[in-house]
Amino acid sequence: MRDKVTIRLFRGNADGGTETDYEVTTFPGMVVLDAIHQIQGTQDSTVACRWNCKAAKCGSCSAEINGRPRLMCKSHVEDFADSNGLIRVHPLKTFPLIKDLVTDVSINYRTAEKIPPLTVSEDIPRPFKMQQIDVERIQEFRKCIECFLCQDVCHVLRDHNRKDGYFGPRFMIKIAALNMHPLDSENRLRQLKEEGGIGYCNITKCCEEVCPEHIHLTDNGIIPLKERVADYYYDPLKILIRKIVGPKKR
Amino acid sequence: MEKYTTYDQDVLVVGAGGSGLRAAISICQAGLSCGIVTKSLLGKAHTVMAEGGAAAALGNMGEPDNWKVHFKDTMKGGRFINNPRIVEIFSKEAPDRVRELEEYGAVFDRTPEGLISQRPFGGHTYRRLNHVGDRTGLELIRTLQDKVVSYKPIVYMEHTLTRLLMDGDRAVGAFGYNRQTGEFVAFRAKAIVFATGGWGRMYKFTSNSWESTGDGAGMAYEAGAELMDMEMVQFHPTGMLWPPGVRGILVTEAVRGDGGILKNNKGERFMFNPEYMPELYKGQYADTEEEGYRWLTDKVNNRRPPELLPRDVVSRAIYKEVLAGRGSEHGGIYLDVSQMGAEYIKRRLPSMWEQFYSLGGIDITKQPMEIYPTIHYTMGGIWTESETCSTSIKGLFAAGESAAGLHGANRLGGNSLTDILVFGKRAGDHAAEFAKNADFGKIDSSQIEEEANTLLAPFTNPGKENPFKLTQELQEAMQEGAMIARTEESLTKALNKVMELQERAKSIHVEGDRVYNPGWHTARDIRFMLKTSEIICRCALERKESRGAQWRLDYTDASEEWGKINLIAQRDGDAVKLIHRPVPAMAPELAAMFEEIK
Numbered sequence: 001m002r003d004k005v006t007i008r009l010f011r012g013n014a015d016g017g018t019e020t021d022y023e024v025t026t027f028p029g030m031v032v033l034d035a036i037h038q039i040q041g042t043q044d045s046t047v048a049c050r051w052n053c054k055a056a057k058c059g060s061c062s063a064e065i066n067g068r069p070r071l072m073c074k075s076h077v078e079d080f081a082d083s084n085g086l087i088r089v090h091p092l093k094t095f096p097l098i099k100d101l102v103t104d105v106s107i108n109y110r111t112a113e114k115i116p117p118l119t120v121s122e123d124i125p126r127p128f129k130m131q132q133i134d135v136e137r138i139q140e141f142r143k144c145i146e147c148f149l150c151q152d153v154c155h156v157l158r159d160h161n162r163k164d165g166y167f168g169p170r171f172m173i174k175i176a177a178l179n180m181h182p183l184d185s186e187n188r189l190r191q192l193k194e195e196g197g198i199g200y201c202n203i204t205k206c207c208e209e210v211c212p213e214h215i216h217l218t219d220n221g222i223i224p225l226k227e228r229v230a231d232y233y234y235d236p237l238k239i240l241i242r243k244i245v246g247p248k249k250r
Numbered sequence: 251m252e253k254y255t256t257y258d259q260d261v262l263v264v265g266a267g268g269s270g271l272r273a274a275i276s277i278c279q280a281g282l283s284c285g286i287v288t289k290s291l292l293g294k295a296h297t298v299m300a301e302g303g304a305a306a307a308l309g310n311m312g313e314p315d316n317w318k319v320h321f322k323d324t325m326k327g328g329r330f331i332n333n334p335r336i337v338e339i340f341s342k343e344a345p346d347r348v349r350e351l352e353e354y355g356a357v358f359d360r361t362p363e364g365l366i367s368q369r370p371f372g373g374h375t376y377r378r379l380n381h382v383g384d385r386t387g388l389e390l391i392r393t394l395q396d397k398v399v400s401y402k403p404i405v406y407m408e409h410t411l412t413r414l415l416m417d418g419d420r421a422v423g424a425f426g427y428n429r430q431t432g433e434f435v436a437f438r439a440k441a442i443v444f445a446t447g448g449w450g451r452m453y454k455f456t457s458n459s460w461e462s463t464g465d466g467a468g469m470a471y472e473a474g475a476e477l478m479d480m481e482m483v484q485f486h487p488t489g490m491l492w493p494p495g496v497r498g499i500l501v502t503e504a505v506r507g508d509g510g511i512l513k514n515n516k517g518e519r520f521m522f523n524p525e526y527m528p529e530l531y532k533g534q535y536a537d538t539e540e541e542g543y544r545w546l547t548d549k550v551n552n553r554r555p556p557e558l559l560p561r562d563v564v565s566r567a568i569y570k571e572v573l574a575g576r577g578s579e580h581g582g583i584y585l586d587v588s589q590m591g592a593e594y595i596k597r598r599l600p601s602m603w604e605q606f607y608s609l610g611g612i613d614i615t616k617q618p619m620e621i622y623p624t625i626h627y628t629m630g631g632i633w634t635e636s637e638t639c640s641t642s643i644k645g646l647f648a649a650g651e652s653a654a655g656l657h658g659a660n661r662l663g664g665n666s667l668t669d670i671l672v673f674g675k676r677a678g679d680h681a682a683e684f685a686k687n688a689d690f691g692k693i694d695s696s697q698i699e700e701e702a703n704t705l706l707a708p709f710t711n712p713g714k715e716n717p718f719k720l721t722q723e724l725q726e727a728m729q730e731g732a733m734i735a736r737t738e739e740s741l742t743k744a745l746n747k748v749m750e751l752q753e754r755a756k757s758i759h760v761e762g763d764r765v766y767n768p769g770w771h772t773a774r775d776i777r778f779m780l781k782t783s784e785i786i787c788r789c790a791l792e793r794k795e796s797r798g799a800q801w802r803l804d805y806t807d808a809s810e811e812w813g814k815i816n817l818i819a820q821r822d823g824d825a826v827k828l829i830h831r832p833v834p835a836m837a838p839e840l841a842a843m844f845e846e847i848k
Contacts, residue, residue, distance in 0.1 A: 013765070029493025029610065041718035045769025046762035050291070052459040055499045055605060057388065058294045074608055076495075098430055099766040109292060109405075117400045118355035128352050129364035135357050139382065142357055142389060146293055181357070 002026060005081045007035050009047065010090040013099050019088070026077055032089060033061050033072035036101070049101040056212060059147030063101050064090040069149040069210045092152040105148055111167050114195065118178055119186040134182045141177035141221060143213040144170060150207035150217060156200045166197035169207035173221040179228070187247075189232045192225055201226070251695070252702040254425070254434035259285035259404070260685045262424060262439035263678075264411055264466060267295035268387075268667065269650030270445030271394035272347075272674025273681065277443075278401035280682035285437060286398070287406045289429070289461050293395045296447050296459050297670065300387025301502035301601065302371055303379030304671070305664030306344035310365040313550070315376040317341040322843055324665060326530060327373040327560050328629070328658020329798040329808065331479065331816055334836040335636040336655045340665075340672050347671035348380050356393040358382055370507045370549070373560040373662040375534075377549065384502050384601050390667055409435060411465065412774060413701040414442070414473040414646065415693055421473065421646040422691025425701050429771065432764020434702055438693055440685035441645050443677045444470060445670075448628035448651040449782045450483075451721075451775075454729035455498035456625045457489055460775075466652040468778025470632045471785070476642040477819045478654040478831075479630035480782070481789035482799045484661055485734050487512075487564035489624020491582040496609045498624040501585065501602065503663040505619075506557045508598045509546050510587035512568070513618065514576035520583075521556040526567040531559060562660040562799050565623040569734050572622070582622035588615055623734055627666065629657040629799065630789075633818065636834075639677035645684065645691070649677035659798025708773040713757025717772040720758065721779070724751055728783055736790055737804045745787035752780050785819045788826050792817055 007022045022043055024035045033051055040047050051061040054073045061072040065080055066088050080087045095103035120128075150169040156162050167175075175196065179188045192198045207217045215221075231238055261277045263270045266288035277284040288295065309315040320341035325332055348366070352358065358380055359367040368377040382389040399405075411426035415436070423438045446466025450458030471477055488501040506512070514520045519539055527535070535556045536542040542555030557564065568583045578584055587595055592615035596603050599614075606612040606619060631654040632641050639647045650670040657665065708717070724747075731744025755776055760769040795809040796802050818829040836844075 027494050029495030031495055031609075034495055040768050041716075041722070045716070045718065045760060045772070046767050048766040048768060052290055052294045052461065053296070053299050054459070055299065055496075056608065057385070057601070058298045058459070060290065060294050102430075102766050104430075105291070106407075109399075109407075112396070113399050113402065115396075117396050118353075120353065127349055127365060130357075130360055131364055132360040132367075135360060139357055139359075142382070142392065143385065144392075145298070145388065146392075177357075178355070181355070 001028070001078050002081060002085050005035070005077055005085045005087060007039065008086055008088045009039070009100070011047070011100055012097065014097050030077045031073055032063070032065055032075045032077060032080065032087065035077055036072065036089070048099040057145060059145035062092055062147045062149050062152065064092060069152045071147060071149070071212050074212060092148070094152045094158045107163055108146070108148055108151060108170065111171050112174070115171065115174060115178070115191070116186055118181060118184055120183045121185045124183055128183060130182050137220065138177040138180050140215055141173040143215055144173060145213060146170065147212060149210045149212065153206045153210045155204065155206065162197070162200060166200040169201070169217045169222065171196070172198060172201065172225060173215065173217050176221040176225050179225065189229050193229050193233060198222065198226055198229055251699055252434055252706070254436050254698065254702070256436045256438060257285060258438045258690065259283050260439065261441045261443065261681050262287065262437045263443045263445060264424065265295070265445035265447060265652070266292055266405065267297040267445060267447055267650065268390055268394060268670035269674035269677070270295070270443070271391065271398050272671050273443045273445055273649060273678030274398045274403055275394065275401070276675050276678025277682045278398065278403055280679070280686070282682050282685055284403040285406060285439070286403055287409045287411055287437070289408065289410050291407050292405050293391055295391060296462060297391040298388045299457065299459070299500060300390070300667050301384045301500065302504040302507070303369055303381030303386045303664050304348055304390065304667035305371065305374060305378045305662065306348040306380060306668050307341065307378055308345050308348065308366060308368065308380065310361055311368050311377040313376040315378060317344070318843055319375050320344065320378065321840065323374050324656070324662060325658070327660050327662040329660060330658065330813060331797065331833050332658030333636055333655040333834050334840055335834060338840060339636065340656055340669065343672045344668040347668065347675065351390065351393055351671070354393045354397040356382070356389050358389070369504060370554060370558065371663045372503055372506070372558045372564070374664065379664040381504070384504050384599050386667060406435070410771070410774065412469065412705060413697065414469050414643070415697050416473055417691035417694065420644040420691055423693055424469070425698050427705065427764070430766055432767065436693065436698055438690050440688040440690060441647065441681040443681045444632060444646065444648040444652050445650050445674065445677070446652040448631070449779065450625045450628065452724060452728045452779050452783045452786070453625035453733070454725040455489060457486060457498055457500035458625065463775040464778045464782035466648065467631055468781050470641060470643065470646065470648070471781065471819070471821055473643055474821055475646065476633040477631065477785060478633040478816050479658070480785045480819055481793050481817065482629035482659050483625065483732070483786060484561060484627040484629060484799050485565045485623040486626035487561055487568055487623050488585055488621040490610060491620045491622045492580045493610060499605065499609065500624065500626065501619060501621055502599070503561070505585060505587050505599060505602060508587065509590040510557070510585050511555070512557050512564070513584040513586055514571050515578055516576060520571050520576070521559070521564065521567060526563065527556065528559070528563055535559065560660055560662060562801070565734055566801055568623055578620045580620055582620045584618040585621045586618035588617060591615070627651065627661055629659065629661050630654045638680035639673055640680065645688070647677040647681045649673040659800060705774060708758045708760045708770060711757060711759045713759050715754050715757045715759065717758050717760065717769060717776055720751055720755060721772060721776055724748065724776070724779060724783060732787055732790060734801055736800070736802050738791065741787050741791045745784065745791070748780060748783045748787060752784070755780060785826055788828065789817045789819060792828050
């Protein structure tokens with residue numbers, strides 16, 4: 001392992017910025033977040049980044065390392081240094097920049113507010129009884145640590161900037177976790193189709209590739225949701241049945 | 251006068267971990283306006299790192315568990331300096347608070363009957379930890395976050411508060427800054443809830459996030475509130491040890507609950523050494539390794555292995571093993587769960603597997619982990635009244651890790667996640683009640699001006715001290731002198747260093763402007779870290795006995811006299827005043843439960 005690596009760090013704000021090189025001293029197990037901390041402590045205390053747990057559990061230290069969205073606390077320096085010992089660290093590109101590695105991710109919190117919470121009918125007996133096999137599929141989605149790397153990489157949000165039309169992969173699986181909850185009684189398909197914009201996703205699966213929790217966002221979440229939306233809105237037989245017997249309770 | 255923006259809220263909740271969010275739910279349900287201030291983004295608070303579960307005697311596992319057993323376990327774990335009434339409320343209300351989470355959307359692991367699955371943990375007589383794999387804290391915070399957001403409170407993300415604003419003897423607001431812009435903010439509120447967490451950042455090897463700098467305790471202390479049991483700092487037995495980049499990160503107790511064993515470099519399961527078995531727990535744990543193994547599959551007819559003794563006991567044993575030369579390659583102890591098989595481990599402990607594999611390059615299904623105790627939790631904190639969570643300052647309430655009284659000298663694993671639910675709700679309910687019967691107090695602009703000047707001083711200070719360097723020196727001094735094993739000498743040395751750093755902190759200088767400036771933020775954080783560290787050292791020096799987390803090598807026994815005392819620390823000008831306060835008496839019907847073990 002090299003004694004030193006160079007962090008080529010983006011420095012700047014909403015008005016623009018440049019890359020600056022910082023040489024840092026390595027140690028066994030060092031991650032990119034350690035390198036940023038070393039820069040703050042010994043070279044430039046104004047370097048801005050977010051972090052909390054440094055154990056890949058909170059999803060705060062998201063950045064683009066060598067052009068790919070990652071958690072800095074989980075990215076070992078030795079895995080990312082190129083042959084010249086260089087690592088490029090940039091902020092998430094999809095969100096407006098505040099300073100250096102810190103971006104304005106507030107749109108995600110505004111989107112979260114639009115999703116109704118779990119709704120369980122009063123008729124369901126308490127305490128709840130659910131089988132492990134029935135909750136496992138939604139437990140996968142609930143592993144999400146809200147690092148927003150999937151939102152960052154999603155081309156609908158990143159390249160086409162359709163934040164007004166599509167909630168993004170994080171919120172597709174949030175809705176999936178509610179829609180697939182054995183006791184939820186809310187109809188969530190209209191929201192998925194309309195303001196949620198599930199139709200925008202064309203299943204390139206980039207979100208799955210960057211998820212640090214290895215959640216199968218598209219395979220287990222978005223695709224089944226698309227099927228449910230399609231069934232509900234476009235299956236003529238089902239539309240007919242609904243017309244005759246009325247909408248299903250849940 | 252520096253510019254600042256003022257916000258009015260009926261109730262201001264400071265902190266957005268579990269207790270803050272649970273308090274906010276109650277305040278919103280009471281129909282009041284609620285502001286939540288958090289240093290980070292919403293959902294990132296330290297609660298996300300809790301792994302094992304939330305302890306509540308639901309009795310879902312076919313064992314005769316109930317609140318009384320939970321009460322007794324918690325009192326014993328805390329070595330009887332906990333407030334018995336607080337523990338009673340806690341163990342009685344815990345089951346309802348956990349079931350309520352299911353209504354809010356939490357999805358716990360299930361038993362074959364479809365109920366919430368419960369796992370065994372250190373110091374708990376029965377399987378009692380309601381869990382979701384080993385990421386229960388994440389489930390809890392996300393559930394509370396979703397619930398609270400549905401009420402649309404105002405969440406002030408990335409705001410740091412540094413001063414309680416007082417109107418005479420009543421707290422009427424708080425002052426601080428927006429981290430993103432550096433602009434000053436003042437909050438006016440009829441009641442304030444501190445849910446500000448602990449102060450584990452004072453130590454070098456810590457499982458705590460950067461936020462745990464003791465702001466709530468520090469602000470409350472500066473305003474004259476009583477702090478209690480500050481010497482009681484929990485060292486979790488199993489923190490990651492190697493490589494250095496991961497040192498201190500938590501390894502959940504669930505690893506031991508699910509079959510993980512502790513071994514020294516001779517391959518011995520040293521926890522079976524009778525020397526490590528405290529009198530209080532004799533006869534309640536397996537005597538042989540065979541019984542320990544049998545317990546994994548038959549919990550009714552066998553006793554649990556001694557690896558599941560309370561955290562203070564296991565931490566001391568590890569310390570002694572390493573000191574005796576029986577430590578691992580890098581000076582720790584081995585924790586091995588590989589004998590349980592890869593499929594089981596990945597199902598029961600998925601985030602532990604991921605954590606070791608991706609951060610440490612170790613496959614725990616194949617090889618043992620190297621671990622050493624890491625600073626984990628602070629039992630002490632702001633003194634609170636048992637029924638209402640009110641503090642000794644009018645209008646100020648406290649809950650969760652920032653409050654004291656529930657855990658005594660040592661917290662049992664799993665009790666913190668329920669603590670934040672039970673007392674988060676109570677603090678919220680009672681703060682709302684208080685606010686309904688109160689007006690906004692008077693904000694004294696001279697307090698704001700003074701605080702603004704204090705905050706801005708590092709920019710113009712002619713000194714040369716580096717805030718990061720001071721923090722590092724503080725962490726080293728506390729790690730050295732106020733860790734697991736303490737003596738008069740080590741504590742005095744740490745205290746002297748803390749006092750020296752308090753002087754040097756006056757000369758901190760930072761560069762740059764106020765927009766998201768970590769140097770400036772650190773210059774601010776260290777103020778409360780230094781004061782809290784001083785109080786920890788002074789209380790640890792004062793308590794001349796060993797009890798729970800407080801282990802004095804020069805006073806190795808628990809003393810009957812000290813067992814009746816809680817140490818209160820209160821500000822007296824620049825000095826820390828220590829008061830010996832009798833531990834509240836146990837109600838007769840509660841005391842009767844202990845007859846059997848006396």
